[in-house]
Each structure stands twice: as structure tokens, then as C-alpha cells.
Amino acid sequence: MSAPTAWTVAGVRAALEGKKVSARELAAEFYGRIDRRNGQLNAFLTLSPERAYAQADRIDAAVARGEALPPLAGVPVAIKDVISTRDIRTTCGSKILESYVPPYDATAVERLDRAGAVFLGKTNCDEFAMGGSNENSAYGPVRNPVAPDRVPGGSSGGSAAAVAAGLAVAALGTDTGGSIRQPGAYCGVSGLMPTYGRVSRYGLVAFASSLDKIGPLAANVADTAAVMAVIAGHDANDSTSAAVPMPDYTVNLDKPLDRLRIGVPEDYFGAGLDPEVKEKVQAGVALLERLGCRRIPLQMPHTDYAIATYYIIATAEASSNLARYDGVRYGLRVPGSTLVEMYRKTRERGFGPEVKRRIMLGTYALSAGYYDAYYLRAQKVRALIARDFADAFQKVDAIVTPTSPTAAFRLGEKTSDPLQMYLSDIYTVTGSLAGVPGISVPCGKTKAGLPIGMQILAPHFNEGRVLQIASAFEKAGGSGV
Amino acid sequence: MKISRGDVLRVAELAHLGLSPDEVDKYRDQLDGILTYVEKLNELDLGKVEPMAQVLYAGSGDTHPELREDILRPCDVAALVLADAPDAAKPFFRVPRVIEK
Numbered sequence: 001m002s003a004p005t006a007w008t009v010a011g012v013r014a015a016l017e018g019k020k021v022s023a024r025e026l027a028a029e030f031y032g033r034i035d036r037r038n039g040q041l042n043a044f045l046t047l048s049p050e051r052a053y054a055q056a057d058r059i060d061a062a063v064a065r066g067e068a069l070p071p072l073a074g075v076p077v078a079i080k081d082v083i084s085t086r087d088i089r090t091t092c093g094s095k096i097l098e099s100y101v102p103p104y105d106a107t108a109v110e111r112l113d114r115a116g117a118v119f120l121g122k123t124n125c126d127e128f129a130m131g132g133s134n135e136n137s138a139y140g141p142v143r144n145p146v147a148p149d150r151v152p153g154g155s156s157g158g159s160a161a162a163v164a165a166g167l168a169v170a171a172l173g174t175d176t177g178g179s180i181r182q183p184g185a186y187c188g189v190s191g192l193m194p195t196y197g198r199v200s201r202y203g204l205v206a207f208a209s210s211l212d213k214i215g216p217l218a219a220n221v222a223d224t225a226a227v228m229a230v231i232a233g234h235d236a237n238d239s240t241s242a243a244v245p246m247p248d249y250t251v252n253l254d255k256p257l258d259r260l261r262i263g264v265p266e267d268y269f270g271a272g273l274d275p276e277v278k279e280k281v282q283a284g285v286a287l288l289e290r291l292g293c294r295r296i297p298l299q300m301p302h303t304d305y306a307i308a309t310y311y312i313i314a315t316a317e318a319s320s321n322l323a324r325y326d327g328v329r330y331g332l333r334v335p336g337s338t339l340v341e342m343y344r345k346t347r348e349r350g351f352g353p354e355v356k357r358r359i360m361l362g363t364y365a366l367s368a369g370y371y372d373a374y375y376l377r378a379q380k381v382r383a384l385i386a387r388d389f390a391d392a393f394q395k396v397d398a399i400v401t402p403t404s405p406t407a408a409f410r411l412g413e414k415t416s417d418p419l420q421m422y423l424s425d426i427y428t429v430t431g432s433l434a435g436v437p438g439i440s441v442p443c444g445k446t447k448a449g450l451p452i453g454m455q456i457l458a459p460h461f462n463e464g465r466v467l468q469i470a471s472a473f474e475k476a477g478g479s480g481v
Numbered sequence: 482m483k484i485s486r487g488d489v490l491r492v493a494e495l496a497h498l499g500l501s502p503d504e505v506d507k508y509r510d511q512l513d514g515i516l517t518y519v520e521k522l523n524e525l526d527l528g529k530v531e532p533m534a535q536v537l538y539a540g541s542g543d544t545h546p547e548l549r550e551d552i553l554r555p556c557d558v559a560a561l562v563l564a565d566a567p568d569a570a571k572p573f574f575r576v577p578r579v580i581e582k
Contacts (some may be wrong), residue, residue, distance in 0.1 A: 103561040197537040210536045236549045240537045308519040319496060326497065328574050333567035339579045340497065348499030356498060360489070360508055361515060363496040377522050379532030384525070386533055419514050435536045 004033065006219065007169050009075050009226045016063055016074050023056035023063075023074035027118050030076040034120065034167050042142050043152075043161040045081050047121035048088045052076070055118045062116075072230055073116035078168035080159050081122040082129050083214060084203035085109055088119070092205050093127040093137040093155075096325050096332045096350030106203020107238065108172060108214045108231040115230040120168055123158030127352045128322065129174055129207045131155050132182055132425055135415055136354040143411070146188055147450060150408040153183030156217065160187040163217050170218040170227045174204060176211045177310050178404075178428025181440035184217055185403035185453020188442045188479070190224045190470060191217040195460045196435035197242035199228075200235030208317035209240075211310075211432050221441065221471040225249040228463060247464045253471040257291045260469065263298040263396030268427055274406045277452050280444035281402045283481040284454045284473065288400065291472050296396050300388040303430055305381050310429040311422055312365050312378035318355075319362030325350060357418060382433050389434040393459045398469055401427050403440040403453030427455060437463045441470045442479035454478070483516040484509060 005011075007026070015021045031049060038044050059074045079085060082092045084102035086109075091097045105113065113119070126136035134142040134157025142157040144150040145165035152161040156173030160183035163171050173180040175193035184191025192215045199214045206212060216227035229249045235241040264285055269278060289295050327333035327346035334349050336342035351359070365374035392399060405424055414421045431438045436457055443454035454473070458465045489509045493500045500508065563569040568576075 101565060103558055103565070242537060302525075305522055305525065308522050311515065312519060312522075323497075327567060328576055329562070330565050331567070336577060339577050342577055343497040344499040347497055351498070356500075356504070357508060357511060359496050359498060360492050361512055364484070364488070364492045364512065364516075367492065367495060374519070376532055377527060378519075379534065380527040380530040381522055381525060383530055383533035384527075418511055419518055422515075 004166055006166065008220060009072060009169060009223045012075050012169065013069065013073060016059065016069065019063070023059040023118060024053060026074055027052050027056045027076055027120070030120055030167065037165055037167060040143060040148060041145060041161050041165060042140050043123055043158040043165065043167060044078065044121045045091060045093070045124050045139055045158070046089045048085070048119050051088060052118045052120055055113065055116070059116055070114065070116035071226065072112065075117050075169050076120050077112060077117045078120050078123045078159055078162045078171040079109060080125050080156050080171065080173050082125060082174055082205045082207070083109060083172055084205065085119065085122065088122060090122065090205070091139070093125045093139060094350065094352065094355070095138045096346070098332065100331050102203070104203065106214070107200035107235045109203065111231050112172070123156070123162055123171060125158055126155035127355050128205070128318070129155040129176055129179055130318070130354050130358055132178065132421055133409070133414065134158065134183070135411065136352060138352050141411055144187060144408050147408060150410055150450070151186065153186035153408060155179040156191070157183045159217050160184055160189055160191065163187070163189045163219055170216055170223050172214055172231070173217050175213050175215055175432065176208050177314060177432045178425050180215045180217060181428050181438060181453065181455060182404050182425070184440040185451065186408035188451030189217055189219050190221050190439060190441050190474070191215065192224050192228055192439045192463065192466065193431065193437060194228065194232060194463055195242070195437045197240050198437070198461065198463065199232050200238040200241045202235055202237035206321040208314040209321060210317060211314055221467060221474050222250070222253055224439070225253060225467045225471070228467070232463070242461070244461050249464055249467055252464055252468040255468055257288065257293050257469060257472050260293045260398065261296050261396040262288055262293040263296050263392050263399040265298040265300045265303065265392070265399060265401060267300050267303040268401040272405050272426070273402060276446045277402050277404070277406060280452045280481055281454050284443040284478060285400055287476055287478060287481055288469070288473060291476055298392050298396065298399065300392060300430070302381065302384045302388050303426070306385055306430045306433060307422055307426055309378045309381045309385065310425070310433055311361070312374050313382060313433070315358040315362030316365045316375050317362070319359045319366060322355065322359055354418070385430055386434040389431070389436055397458070398465060399457040401455045401457070403427060403455040407446050407450035407452055431457045436460055437466050439466045439470045441473055444479070444481040482513060484513050
């Protein structure tokens with residue numbers, strides 16, 4: 001049997017325009033693939049064939065009429081289950097929203113819809129996007145398609161696994177502390193965290209509002225850019241959406257990397273970094289040098305404080321955001337004889353262990369007498385971490401690091417010790433705290449064949465540069481360094 | 482020890498979280514470990530550092546984003562919202578009695 005077609009955004013477009021395939025046939029092909037693989041992978045929680053075929057039929061009608069096709073016409077996409085989709089169940093990987101059906105589309109989803117994408121369904125994730133392995137989903141873990149005894153990363157594990165297994169051409173994920181980049185690295189796909197404010201959060205179920213971003217995952221950089229071009233841009237429905245002009249993310253993808261200054265922070269290559277990952281990312285940096293970049297050593301002195309800072313700020317914001325799940329307006333309700341008893345029972349049964357742990361930690365950090373010692377202190381260190389980036393970007397055009405200290409670990413390997421799980425976010429939480437954009441691109445494999453990710457970070461609103469470097473790297477054979 | 486069993490119970494009450502006795506012990510241990518780890522932030526001299534209260538535009542120098550126009554838009558979603566409520570008595574959400582007679 002021949003390998004299934006590796007569909008790309010451009011490939012779908014050419015096939016539709018050349019009438020080689022209809023959007024409906026393509027959707028059916030992807031549902032066939034999901035049918036065969038999802039039992040093992042558990043990447044999708046909900047399928048939405050009714051909406052997908054309606055979207056596909058609209059595209060097929062446009063093809064039949066000879067109309068110009070929108071940018072993502074007929075492209076089968078998957079959407080992480082923390083992003084609201086009209087009339088499609090949105091669980092956030094939580095029992096508390098097991099039967100929740102949003103009455104509206106998130107802005108990013110609405111823009112995908114307008115761009116002609118076909119929504120296959122909703123992807124599994126850590127509950128409320130809290131986790132780095134997808135093992136915190138109330139609906140069971142996702143398996144890594146490259147090595148099914150291993151995690152796909154998290155929290156956007158279902159989105160990364162779906163793309164890696166060819167069950168979707170592209171997917172939306174969300175990144176709060178690494179949740180797009182790290183699963184991208186573990187599954188061997190590209191995943192972009194946009195600048196804070198670049199993609200509207202309207203309709204994204206909130207975890208940590210000062211850190212949450214929606215972004216794309218895809219099998220290659222060009223497709224990542226194509227999805228980013230559709231979902232990004234100002235939105236009046238999100239007060240933290242930036243009114244900064246939008247460049248065309250697709251035009252610079254073939255531009256050479258002449259004399260770009262690439263900062264390599266020593267602090268990201270020290271203790272705790274797996275030697276195989278280190279070797280490959282150093283080989284990745286060497287490849288960028290051969291492509292014309294200049295390598296500049298950097299110091300980012302507050303890197304070591306990022307995990308502590310992140311886990312105070314993110315949990316504090318989560319404890320506030322998740323107060324809304326009280327059984328009153330939507331989602332699960334467990335009856336109680338008083339209002340407060342109803343709240344307590346609903347939240348006890350509805351939330352899983354990691355969500356409870358973070359609500360507890362965040363509530364503690366914000367509680368009377370502790371606010372200054374924890375939350376305020378963390379907000380100050382966050383300013384220092386952001387300053388590390390601002391200082392670095394005085395000297396360099398982009399920063400290159402490993403995405404994660406290791407390749408994908410085994411299911412169950414880190415579940416018993418939450419702090420150890422948190423520590424593996426070290427290379428991603430820094431950029432999250434600073435609010436800058438970053439991508440993870442495939443950068444070689446371990447001897448056991450597990451994908452390794454290289455992270456490229458750039459100044460605020462420079463997604464175009466991130467994508468340009470990632471694209472040149474990919475075309476020069478970066479995934480096989 | 483950073484956090485006691487009593488602290489855990491107090492925080493659970495603030496967060497409206499019911500916890501089993503086993504969970505109280507487990508979270509006490511785990512939160513204690515995490516709070517001990519985050520003490521490393523005390524190594525830094527933060528006397529002159531302003532907290533980062535705003536992320537948007539943090540790197541662009543633009544601190545005065547435009548406000549959107551204040552225009553009236555229809556938002557007729559009450560029926561849709563109530564349709565998804567655990568216990569609705571239109572036009573209200575019904576909850577257990579709050580005020581005693």
C-alpha cells in the first residue's frame with residue numbers, strides 16, 4: 001500500500017483548482033484516516049462532520065462556479081478544544097464542560113471559516129490547557145504518533161499529534177507557557193506562538209489571560225504561515241488585541257537570511273539539557289550560520305527564575321479565571337443544599353487533579369498576606385525577564401534555543417511529581433512571559449528516532465522574521481541535521 | 482515547611498473547592514514543594530523594579546492603544562445562553578436558596 005498523500009495548503013488548492021479532488025472527497029478522506037488512527041492516538045475528542053461537509057460543499061460550489069478561492073479553501077483543519085466553536089461541543093479537556101456547546105465561534109475560528117477551511121473536529125488537550133504531556137485530559141492521554149508509548153507533549157497534544165499523523169493539514173493550538181511549541185517539537189511538526197495580542201483571544205477559554213495565545217501548528221513552515229496570515233490581526237472583541245499593522249507572512253518565506261544576527265543564549269544550553277538535544281540544536285545553529293546568519297553568544301541572566309515566575313503568575317490568573325465554573329450558568333452542576341455547597345461539590349467533581357492543584361496554588365499566591373511575597377514579586381521578575389529579551393534584541397535579530405530539554409518522554413514517566421513536569425518548561429516560559437513570538441521547528445532526531453525541536457524567538461510583532469528563518473532552515477534540511 | 486494542613490483547608494475554602502482528606506495531604510506536600518522552589522525569587526534585589534502590569538505593546542513602545550468606538554450592538558443571546566444552563570427558569574438561572582427566611 002502506498003503512503004497516504006501528504007496534503008499541504010498549496011497542494012489542496014492546486015488539486016481543487018485542477019478538479020483532481022473535491023473538498024467533500026478530501027474531507028471524507030481525512031475522516032477515513034481519523035477513523036483508522038484515532039482509536040489509538042486519541043487526538044480528537046469531537047468530530048464535526050456536519051459543519052465540515054457544509055464548509056466543503058460551499059468550496060465545491062465556488063469551484064463549480066469558477067470563483068476565486070479563499071486562502072484556505074478546502075483545507076482540513078483541527079481545532080484545540082479550548083477554543084470556542086459554534087454548535088460544536090467544547091470541553092477544554094474537562095469533565096466540568098463535558099456537554100458544553102458554545103453559542104458562537106472564537107474570532108480565530110470565524111476567520112478560518114471565512115478563509116474556506118474545513119473543520120474536522122476538536123482536539124484533545126490537557127484540562128484547561130494545564131500541562132505539558134496531555135496526560136491531564138479528563139478524556140485520556142494522547143499518544144505520540146512517532147512513538148505511541150510516548151507523550152505528544154502538551155497542552156496542545158491532540159493538535160500536534162493530529163498534524164503529525166496526517167489527520168489534519170493544520171491545527172489551532174494555544175500556548176501559555178509552551179503549549180504549542182513543545183508538542184510541536186515532540187511530534188516533529190512546526191508550531192508558532194504569536195506575539196501576545198497578535199491573534200485575538202475572543203472565544204478562547206481563558207487560562208492565564210496575560211499569557212494565553214492562539215497559534216497554528218502544521219507539517220511545514222509555509223502552511224504554518226498560511227494559517228497565521230488568516231487568524232492574526234486586530235479584533236475589536238478583544239481589548240488586548242494589538243492594533244499593529246499586519247505584514248504578509250508568506251512573502252518572505254524564500255528570502256535569504258543575509259547577515260541576520262542569531263543570538264544563542266548560553267543559559268539555555270547548560271545543566272538539564274539532554275546531550276542528544278544539545279548536539280542537534282548546536283548543529284541547527286551551525287546550519288543557520290551556513291545559511292548566512294551570524295552567531296552571537298548571549299547572556300540572559302534571569303532565565304533561571306522563569307519557571308518560578310511563570311507558575312506563580314499563571315496559577316494566580318487561572319484561579320481567578322476558573323472561578324466562573326460554579327455550576328450556575330453552564331457546564332456541570334452537582335446539587336447542594338446551599339449555594340456554596342453546590343459550588344464546592346461541582347468544582348470537586350468537575351475539575352481534575354492538576355487544575356485543582358493550580359487553583360490552590362494561585363489562590364494561595366493571591367490570598368491576603370501573601371500577595372506581595374508571591375504575585376507582586378513574580379510580576380517584578382517578569383519585568384526583568386522581559387528586559388533580558390529587550391536587551392538581547394538590541395544586539396541580535398532573533399534568538400535560537402532548544403524548545404525542550406528532552407525529546408518526548410514516556411507516558412506516566414513524570415506524572416507523580418508535578419514540579420519535575422513544570423521544570424521541563426524552562427526554555428518556553430521565558431518567551432511566554434516576555435510576550436514575544438516564537439516557533440518550534442523540527443531539528444533532527446534522537447538516535448531512537450524521536451523528533452527534536454529548535455525554538456526561534458524574535459522581537460514583538462516579528463512573526464514574519466521567525467517564519468522566514470524557520471522556512472530557510474526547513475528548506476536547507478533542518479529536520480535532518 | 483511553607484504550608485500547613487490548615488492553610489490548605491483555608492485556601493480550598495477560598496477557592497470553593499471540596500477536597501477529600503487524602504487530597505488535603507497530597508496537596509499540602511505538593512504545594513509545599515512548589516512554594517519552596519519559588520523561594521528562589523527571593524535571591525533577587527527587586528527594590529527598584531516596577532512590576533510588569535501590561536504585556537500588550539510591551540516591546541513596541543506604544544503605551545496608548547486606541548480605544549474602540551462606543552457603539553451599540555445587538556446581543557440577543559439570552560435564549561441560547563439559557564438553553565445551555567444546568568437549571569434555568571427564564572429569564573433567570575435558578576440556584577439553591579442563598580438567604581435564609
